[in-house]
Amino acid sequence: MPAPDQAGLAARLLEFGEELRSEGVAVGTSELLDGFAVLSEISWEDPADFREALAATLAKSQEDRRVFELVFERFFFRAAEMAAVREGVREEGGIDPDEVNAELDMETLRQLIAQALHDGDEGRMRDLARLAIAAFGRQGEGSGVIGVDVQRIRRQLGLRSEPQPDLPPEDPRHEGLPRDEIRRFEQILRRELERAQIERTEQLPPARPLNELDRALPSGPLQDLAAVHRVVAQLKRRLKTQGQEARGRKRRAHVDMRKTMRASLEYGGVPLNVKLKPVRPRRPEIFVLCDVSTSVTSASVFFLSVMHALHDSFRKMRSFVFIERISEVTEVFAKERDFRAVSEAIGRDAGVADISGYTDYGRVWREFRDQVEDELHPRATVIVLGDARTNGRDPAAPIFGSITAKAGRTFWLNPEPRLYWNYGDSVIAAYEQYCEAYECWTTRQLEDFVRALTKPLVTGG
Amino acid sequence: MLAEPASVQEVADGLQSVGYLPGESTALVAYLAARLGKPILVEGPAGVGKTELAKALSRYLDRTLIRLQCYEGLDEAKALYEWNYRKQLLAIQATEKTDWDATKGDIFGEEFLLERPLMSAIASPDPVVLLIDEIDKTDQEFEAMLLEVLSEFQISIPELGRVEARTQPIVLLTSNNTRELTEALKRRCLYLWLDYPELDHELAIVKLHSPEISDTLGRRLVEIVSMVRGLDLKKPPSIAESIDWARALLLLGADDIDQQTFNDTMSIIVKHRTDLDIVVERVGAKLGGPLGAGA
Structure with missing residues (x-):
C-alpha cells in the first residue's frame, strides 16, 4: 500500500467524520483531533487496528459503534473503489476464475465453500465468492440487483445453518454451518458483486444514507x-x-442540635463542629x-x-x-x-x-x-x-x-x-x-x- | 518499572503474561491509552473482565493500582481530598499563635490534607493505574467533577492551589451501562466495548487459568456457558464463573459434562432461583445422560 500523503488523509478523515455526523453520531472536533492522534500511534498496515483505533475515538457508545461499522464499510469501500476507478486498477491475484472453472463442478465448489465457512477463513471465502459469482455469471442468471443475486447464489450453494444428516459425517455441512459465517460470506458476496458492478460501469452507484433498518435501531412506528x-x-x-423552589427557606440547612451538642463534648463543650440535618434529596x-x-x-x-x-x-x-x-x-x-x-x-x-x-x-x-x-x-x-x-x-x-x-x-x-x-x-x-x-x-x-x-x-x- | 509499551503486540503479550487474554481491540485501546494519556471508558455487561483489565494492566506495567469504587452519593470528600480538621485543631492548640494569617497559612498545607483515591493517583510520584469502577452508579454532578481530573490530570484546591500530576496515570472508567453517561465525559475518553468472548477466546481464557483441563471438556464447557448466556437470565454467567466451573469440574474429576454433572455443578454459574429453573429446563435437558434427573 503506498503511503497516502497527510493532507489527503486528513481530508478523508474529515469527510468520514462528516458522514458519521450526517448519520447522527455526535462527532466533535475534539473527537476528530483524537482520531488523528491515535492514527499517528499505530501502523496503518493492519485494517483491523486502523478501524478499532478510529472506533475507540469516534464512536462512544454501542449504538454509535453500530453506525460506525456501517459507515466505515461504506465510506472506505467507496473511497478505495473510487481510487481504483480513477487509476483504472482492476482486481488481480487470488484464484483466476477462468482457469479453474473448467475442472470445477458445482458440487466441489459447494464443498469448498462449506469448508471455508466451517474454518472461518476469510481470505479463502473471498476467493471462493469470486468463483461462485463467476460460475453464476456464466449461467446467465444475474438479475442485476445485488440483493437478489446474493440470495440466489446462496440458495444455489445450499448454505444452511441447519444440520443436513444425509451428508457424510466428515462433510462440514453435516453439522450445519455456523450462522455468523454464512452472514459474513453473504457480505463478501455482496461486496464482490458491487465491486464487479463498479468495474463494469466504471462509476460508483450514488451514496445511499443508512435507513432505519440498516441501523437496526429499535424504533416504533411513531417515534424514535x-x-x-x-x-x-x-x-x-x-x-x-x-417543588423545591416553592419550599424556599426550607432549602437552607438546619442545625441538628442533638448531634452538634454531642460532637461538642469532644472539644470541651465548644460547638466547633456544627452538625446539620441531612438534606434528603x-x-x-x-x-x-x-x-x-x-x-x-x-x-x-x-x-x-x-x-x-x-x-x-x-x-x-x-x-x-x-x-x-x-x-x-x-x-x-x-x-x-x-x-x-x-x-x-x-x-x-x-x-x-x-x-x-x-x-x-x-x-x-x-x-x-x-x-x-x-x-x-x-x-x-x-x-x-x-x-x-x-x-x-x-x-x-x-x-x-x-x-x-x-x-x-x-x-x-x-x-x-x-x-x-x-x-x-x-x-x-x-x-x-x-x-x-x-x-x-x-x-x-x-x-x-x-x-x-x-x-x-x-x-x- | 517497565518502559512505555512500544507496540500493540507488546501490550497483548504483556497482558497475556499476567494472566489476562485481551480481545482484538482491548490490547489496541490499552496501548493507545498508554501512548496518548487518555482515559479509557470500558463498557459491557457484568463479568466480562472490565475490572480485571485494570488489574492486569497494573500488574503488567508494574504500576500501583488505585481504585475508586463508585456508588450513589459518592462526593468530593470521599473521592478527592478532605482536610484533616482534627490535626488542624491540634496544630492550632499546640502552637498557640495569635496571628491568624500565619496560622491560616500553616494549617492549610499538604500536611493536613487527607488524600482520597483521585488525589493520591494524581499526586503519586510513581505512575499508577487509576480505576474508577462503575462510574454509572454516581450522579451526574460527580461526573462533572471528574472532568478536570481526567482531561488536565490536575485538582484545584482553593486553599492550596493546583495539584498537578507528576506522572501520567493510566485511567480506566468502567460502566455497566445502567445509565447514559454525559457527552462531556465520553468526549474525553477512548471507548472500549467489552462483550462476552467468542467460544475460542473463552476456551483460551479458561485454559490459561486451568491448564490441566482437556480440550474436549473445555470446549464442551464454553459451549454450554455460551448456551446459558443465550437464555433470558437475570444474571448470565461471567467469565470468572466459567473459570470457577472449570476448576470445580477438574476437582470432581469429570471428563465430560452430562446431565447429572451439569445439574450438580451448575450452581457455580447460575445464581438465581428463577434462573436455575430456566437453565435446568432449557439446557440440562439437552445434555445427554439419564433422563428425568432434572427438576
Missing part, C-alpha cells in the same frame, strides 16, 4: 426510541427538583399505568417506549399494563434492557387478564388501589397512559379521585387529539377534575408535558 429517552431524562431532572417514586387495549394499539408502542425510558431513569418505579384488569410488569422491565425484548415479553407473558378485550377503568382503579394503596404517599407520582374510553362502563371516577388524593401528583397522558376528548365513550372529563391531562402522542408533546411539570402548582386532591 432515543428521542423518547432524551425527553424522559429531562423529565427525571424536573421531577427531582420540582427528593427521590421520586413513580407508578405508571399503561393501557394496552386495542383502541390504543397505534399508540401503545409509543407508550411502551415511554415506560421503557422511565424505567431507565428511575429506580423506584412500578409499572402496570391494563385492559380489563391490571397486571404488574415491573419485573419485565427490570429483567430486560432491550426495548424489543421488553415489548415482546409484555405481549407474550405479561398475562393481562383480558376476557372481553375492552378496557374497564372502574375495575382497573379498584385493583390498582388495592395493590398499591399502602405505598402511595405525597411524594409519589402516578402517570396514566390511556385514552379514557370506558366502552360505556362505569368510569368509577371517585375511586380514581381517592387514588390521586393519596398520591402527590397525578398525570394523564392521552394519545388522542384533544378534539376527540369526551366524544363517544371517552370520559376524560370525569378524570380531569382529579388530575392534569395532557394530549400526548408525539415526542414533542411529551416535551410539552415535561415543560408543564416545572410550572409551580397546587398539588391536587
Whole structure:
C-alpha cells in the first residue's frame, strides 16, 4: 500500500467524520483531533487496528459503534473503489476464475465453500465468492440487483445453518454451518458483486444514507426510541427538583442540635463542629399505568417506549399494563434492557387478564388501589397512559379521585387529539377534575408535558 | 518499572503474561491509552473482565493500582481530598499563635490534607493505574467533577492551589451501562466495548487459568456457558464463573459434562432461583445422560 500523503488523509478523515455526523453520531472536533492522534500511534498496515483505533475515538457508545461499522464499510469501500476507478486498477491475484472453472463442478465448489465457512477463513471465502459469482455469471442468471443475486447464489450453494444428516459425517455441512459465517460470506458476496458492478460501469452507484433498518435501531412506528429517552431524562431532572423552589427557606440547612451538642463534648463543650440535618434529596417514586387495549394499539408502542425510558431513569418505579384488569410488569422491565425484548415479553407473558378485550377503568382503579394503596404517599407520582374510553362502563371516577388524593401528583397522558376528548365513550372529563391531562402522542408533546411539570402548582386532591 | 509499551503486540503479550487474554481491540485501546494519556471508558455487561483489565494492566506495567469504587452519593470528600480538621485543631492548640494569617497559612498545607483515591493517583510520584469502577452508579454532578481530573490530570484546591500530576496515570472508567453517561465525559475518553468472548477466546481464557483441563471438556464447557448466556437470565454467567466451573469440574474429576454433572455443578454459574429453573429446563435437558434427573 503506498503511503497516502497527510493532507489527503486528513481530508478523508474529515469527510468520514462528516458522514458519521450526517448519520447522527455526535462527532466533535475534539473527537476528530483524537482520531488523528491515535492514527499517528499505530501502523496503518493492519485494517483491523486502523478501524478499532478510529472506533475507540469516534464512536462512544454501542449504538454509535453500530453506525460506525456501517459507515466505515461504506465510506472506505467507496473511497478505495473510487481510487481504483480513477487509476483504472482492476482486481488481480487470488484464484483466476477462468482457469479453474473448467475442472470445477458445482458440487466441489459447494464443498469448498462449506469448508471455508466451517474454518472461518476469510481470505479463502473471498476467493471462493469470486468463483461462485463467476460460475453464476456464466449461467446467465444475474438479475442485476445485488440483493437478489446474493440470495440466489446462496440458495444455489445450499448454505444452511441447519444440520443436513444425509451428508457424510466428515462433510462440514453435516453439522450445519455456523450462522455468523454464512452472514459474513453473504457480505463478501455482496461486496464482490458491487465491486464487479463498479468495474463494469466504471462509476460508483450514488451514496445511499443508512435507513432505519440498516441501523437496526429499535424504533416504533411513531417515534424514535432515543428521542423518547432524551425527553424522559429531562423529565427525571424536573421531577427531582420540582417543588423545591416553592419550599424556599426550607432549602437552607438546619442545625441538628442533638448531634452538634454531642460532637461538642469532644472539644470541651465548644460547638466547633456544627452538625446539620441531612438534606434528603427528593427521590421520586413513580407508578405508571399503561393501557394496552386495542383502541390504543397505534399508540401503545409509543407508550411502551415511554415506560421503557422511565424505567431507565428511575429506580423506584412500578409499572402496570391494563385492559380489563391490571397486571404488574415491573419485573419485565427490570429483567430486560432491550426495548424489543421488553415489548415482546409484555405481549407474550405479561398475562393481562383480558376476557372481553375492552378496557374497564372502574375495575382497573379498584385493583390498582388495592395493590398499591399502602405505598402511595405525597411524594409519589402516578402517570396514566390511556385514552379514557370506558366502552360505556362505569368510569368509577371517585375511586380514581381517592387514588390521586393519596398520591402527590397525578398525570394523564392521552394519545388522542384533544378534539376527540369526551366524544363517544371517552370520559376524560370525569378524570380531569382529579388530575392534569395532557394530549400526548408525539415526542414533542411529551416535551410539552415535561415543560408543564416545572410550572409551580397546587398539588391536587 | 517497565518502559512505555512500544507496540500493540507488546501490550497483548504483556497482558497475556499476567494472566489476562485481551480481545482484538482491548490490547489496541490499552496501548493507545498508554501512548496518548487518555482515559479509557470500558463498557459491557457484568463479568466480562472490565475490572480485571485494570488489574492486569497494573500488574503488567508494574504500576500501583488505585481504585475508586463508585456508588450513589459518592462526593468530593470521599473521592478527592478532605482536610484533616482534627490535626488542624491540634496544630492550632499546640502552637498557640495569635496571628491568624500565619496560622491560616500553616494549617492549610499538604500536611493536613487527607488524600482520597483521585488525589493520591494524581499526586503519586510513581505512575499508577487509576480505576474508577462503575462510574454509572454516581450522579451526574460527580461526573462533572471528574472532568478536570481526567482531561488536565490536575485538582484545584482553593486553599492550596493546583495539584498537578507528576506522572501520567493510566485511567480506566468502567460502566455497566445502567445509565447514559454525559457527552462531556465520553468526549474525553477512548471507548472500549467489552462483550462476552467468542467460544475460542473463552476456551483460551479458561485454559490459561486451568491448564490441566482437556480440550474436549473445555470446549464442551464454553459451549454450554455460551448456551446459558443465550437464555433470558437475570444474571448470565461471567467469565470468572466459567473459570470457577472449570476448576470445580477438574476437582470432581469429570471428563465430560452430562446431565447429572451439569445439574450438580451448575450452581457455580447460575445464581438465581428463577434462573436455575430456566437453565435446568432449557439446557440440562439437552445434555445427554439419564433422563428425568432434572427438576
